[in-house]
Amino acid sequence: MKKVRKAIIPAAGLGTRFLPATKTIPKEMLPVVDKPTILYVVEEAVRAGIEDIVIISGRGKTAIEDFFDNSYEVQDKLSKDGKTHLLERIEKAKNLANIISIRQKEALGLGHAVLCGRPVVGDEPFAVLLADEIMVGTPTVTEELADQFHKTGISTIALMEVAPSEVSKYGIVKAEPMAPGLLHHPGKLFNITQVVEKPSASEAPSTLAIPGRYVFEGAIFEEIKNLSPGKNGEIQLTDAILKLAQKGRMNGMMFSAQRFDAGDKLGYLKANIELGLIHPETGDGLKEYIKYLAKKL
Numbered sequence: 001m002k003k004v005r006k007a008i009i010p011a012a013g014l015g016t017r018f019l020p021a022t023k024t025i026p027k028e029m030l031p032v033v034d035k036p037t038i039l040y041v042v043e044e045a046v047r048a049g050i051e052d053i054v055i056i057s058g059r060g061k062t063a064i065e066d067f068f069d070n071s072y073e074v075q076d077k078l079s080k081d082g083k084t085h086l087l088e089r090i091e092k093a094k095n096l097a098n099i100i101s102i103r104q105k106e107a108l109g110l111g112h113a114v115l116c117g118r119p120v121v122g123d124e125p126f127a128v129l130l131a132d133e134i135m136v137g138t139p140t141v142t143e144e145l146a147d148q149f150h151k152t153g154i155s156t157i158a159l160m161e162v163a164p165s166e167v168s169k170y171g172i173v174k175a176e177p178m179a180p181g182l183l184h185h186p187g188k189l190f191n192i193t194q195v196v197e198k199p200s201a202s203e204a205p206s207t208l209a210i211p212g213r214y215v216f217e218g219a220i221f222e223e224i225k226n227l228s229p230g231k232n233g234e235i236q237l238t239d240a241i242l243k244l245a246q247k248g249r250m251n252g253m254m255f256s257a258q259r260f261d262a263g264d265k266l267g268y269l270k271a272n273i274e275l276g277l278i279h280p281e282t283g284d285g286l287k288e289y290i291k292y293l294a295k296k297l
């Protein structure tokens, strides 16, 4: 079976939840402590053995491409100033993987964004990582999904439990556990039988949601290509997931990493606080500040 060596990172969305900041700055470039969100996502892909990364970008998103390119002025200045540590970090970030950029000319939906990556991926298995979700933990979610895919050859997507009040923000699945045991334990595997995009609490088949990490067989492209616009008039990735599920070819997996929805204001602030607390330059100062704030609240 072919190994998962390619990934698609859709980053062409309009980021309306983060306006006005995202009018001119891609939300994927907003910094969490000292790295743009998309760098955490690219690092996760690389840790899972991914070599070729297709970033789906759109109008106003050239800052993403520039980030993974040379910046001679900055590099020259750091070199002359002897700031080798920063220079090394910049060099490392741009040499992490082969970054390939493809434009999605119109934000027609996540399914459409993934289909834009087909010319690079071909019929190989591939990972999809949403550019505005940061997953922190070892092993990474993409590693866990790819390992599982390599055992079965069946598309495997991340699943997580959400509160009933949250189901309308996600694709929600109906899924049968593949073995007895605790339902929400990391590594727990499910056979997905039904998927509903952003259902109301009464329509939701469960409270098992799809966050933004997936490993797919190449066959998903044909399913996306044959879709008509779904919820909100968009080509929905969840509709293609349902098609494979109906053929018995879609598994789900609970994961161990901590997830931050950095495309959402509160999620973004939480990511900055938690990652700021473990950052060597900011951890101690931030801890003191949080203690001070807690006394005031």
Ligand code: UTP
Residues within 6 Å of the ligand: 010, 011, 012, 013, 014, 015, 016, 017, 018, 056, 104, 106, 107, 108, 109, 110, 112, 113, 130, 131, 132, 263
């Ligand atoms: P979101 O729905 O979270 O992104 O899509 P959005 O549309 O940019 O955000 P809001 O809701 O308006 O604030 C999840 C991921 O899919 C990408 C987004 O860039 C994001 O990383 N996406 C979405 C595309 O690349 N193209 C699309 O047509 C839609």
